[in-house]
Amino acid sequence: MKKTDLLVIGGSAGGILSATTARKAYGDIDITIIRDTEKVMVPCGIPYIFGTLHDTNKNVIPDAGILEANINLIIDRVVKVDREAKRVTTEGGETIEYKKLVLATGSLPIIPTFIPGYDLENIYGVLKNQNYLNGVLEKVNGAENVAVIGGGFIGVEFAEQMRILGKNVTLIELADACLWQAFDKSFTDEIEASLKENGIKLLTGTKVTKFIGDKAVEAVELANGEQIPADLVILGLGVKPNAELAKEAGLPINARGAIVVDQYTRTNDPDIFAVGDCSEKRCYFTGQDAPVLLASTAAMEAKIAGSNAFQLRLVRANKGTISAFSTQIFGRTYAAAGLTEARARQEGFSMMVGEFTTMDRHPGSLPGAQKTTIKLMFSKCSGVILGAQISGGEAVGEMINILSLAIQKGTTATELNTFQVATHPLLSASPIAYPINAAAMNAIASNCRHLNEGLEI
């Protein structure tokens, strides 16, 4: 029987960071990661295996960080957690005793078993498993007509990469717009225009009723009876928590199938933590259930678990997920954090909204200059930021994180209007038109007109 101080089940972002953080926090203790695959795929890198990397081996999370931190690595599958004895047993017949346990068992793609024909050949969910993805990669090479079902981030990114490979791509989304969970209409309009301009057949507000084919899929049937030829189908319908182990161990699971945790990522067993896709997510702004499963959220939770494993050191650290996203589609960057305007209105927030468009170089005549468009939403009365959306050049991938921090620090519109920034001709908008400052000013201006009533100038 093996013994370890901290046992982590799962080898992706949440698992790795739980272990390496505990090493930094607690020094010379015994830490073990157990995972069920030889190599671990970079989860958000998976779409780029197809049109950019062309090799799953180029999309591997290196083990160097784990090994350098002197963390034991076991490749095996845990089949049971015995909470009373504080030990796990594995498929390979091992027993490992733990003092503290972190569950980072991730998620599984949703397979639409409710659609007839879902089990035909050449229909693939996005499983984060190298062997499986090697199989998909092989099929992609021969495919001509690709249908992507689901217009969330994974669906849009797969559609873009398949199109870059020259396939005939149809992207089918049930809702009225792609990426509607992250962006408001002016942004989804821009994204959809780009998808179409680049030759993707985009069908929004469209329901898939059937997969047609004999052995392998040949077409996708829509609710209106139309048939879209498809020799390869990618399912981007989202993921569900992989919480079987926890459930069998009797840990509380919420209605969505995720492990229930507190602000310190603790389950109701004081010696068991859960982080990442397998654990419960809450909305930062309301505390409600928020099924937003992101590697960066997992990373944040893992740092809390790793630091707090043996002593609560990071206090009240996890207020919930702020849903910070970024992506690049046909060379343009789109990013969002916090609530969309639509979602915030649904929740009942009173809002002031500021928008602004400028160039990301100054002067705008400099080579490589691109348009940046930003939208910021603030609580009208308390002034704090609720959400942000940006489109523009590559640096938007970091610009959104200024707003990610702003949200987490309860920053107000007046603070964002005047906060000092570094600007440079080759790197940013002009200081006169720095997008965050300017959009915040526009939001304030829309809300402060009454201050001028009766003011004598």
Added chain:
Amino acid sequence: MKKTDLLVIGGSAGGILSATTARKAYGDIDITIIRDTEKVMVPCGIPYIFGTLHDTNKNVIPDAGILEANINLIIDRVVKVDREAKRVTTEGGETIEYKKLVLATGSLPIIPTFIPGYDLENIYGVLKNQNYLNGVLEKVNGAENVAVIGGGFIGVEFAEQMRILGKNVTLIELADACLWQAFDKSFTDEIEASLKENGIKLLTGTKVTKFIGDKAVEAVELANGEQIPADLVILGLGVKPNAELAKEAGLPINARGAIVVDQYTRTNDPDIFAVGDCSEKRCYFTGQDAPVLLASTAAMEAKIAGSNAFQLRLVRANKGTISAFSTQIFGRTYAAAGLTEARARQEGFSMMVGEFTTMDRHPGSLPGAQKTTIKLMFSKCSGVILGAQISGGEAVGEMINILSLAIQKGTTATELNTFQVATHPLLSASPIAYPINAAAMNAIASNCRHLNEGLEI
């Protein structure tokens, strides 16, 4: 005699934003900008006129923003401010009455009159004036050997642009390192290595004692007697406040020659504000005099002046300059905000420091991936961030502004360790190794080892 509600003297970042902000804040009032040049140069764009734009007309701040905001624009020079009558008179013989006045008269380059030969031909300070710069541009075309005196941002950027044009460039800095005011040694070492690799002759710790030449400059003489051939000399010795008008109007001027202002950018005349390079700057961390003259600082002050001109609306908004910089040198980006470690130690801050290096794509095998190196400094006891330095790809230009905001919101190391970020394979480091999170963790780890003493695991 003209009359206006708000008169702004100066047409660069500080002047423009004071006027446009007042328009947004106060609605339909009469606003006038008066400036002494037909066109306004983008100040930080000036080095890029030479190696990149090749035309001063491509480096002009457009008037569209002023005109669209229905702001009166007068091209003339104010020669006197009569505070009692609340009016100014101009070189062109006009008199303009104001209710509120904003001085945004900027700065002038320091000319080293203490160095013999400073007034030879082909020695140029960086005057922000189109006609003057056209003259420099013409001389640059014929020049072969260029000496740049001063290794601050302007000096380094000029040296890089002159080298891109194929000139023999010598960069001479009195201190031990280029850019030492913004970066600590590990960063200035990287920058200096890049300058040398790209063929710039770099002389640090070197004093210029004489400019040699008959009518025009032919060489620069150093303290050790060496003569550096130079048919063109660029002076990057910094700037001094242009506060003559204010001084003549009897407004208090500080020891450095800058107009004294309060947190609301008000001079001691309740109807006169001063913003940008002509006004006093204070260090954000100590409140001491801090001669850091940046367009982005001017922009922040202008927004305060514009919003507060007729009523104090942005409360306690200007705590001081955080010295946020970014630049790009031979394709690599360098950025800093807050105090350097050296400066913070001089001030007596007790510190914890965290450093981290990673790739700015994940997996690192993706095309365009570059190394990012970051250093963060925190107050050891209170935990709040004091400074940040980063080198890496283009997105570092925005990443530094996450830290700019963090400084201005008093963010702690534990908050920066776990704050949620958007990450994407094509746009950022992995969520497992997001540089700000990771460097903050390293700082905490260096400071928390004592927590493990006596802890039973």
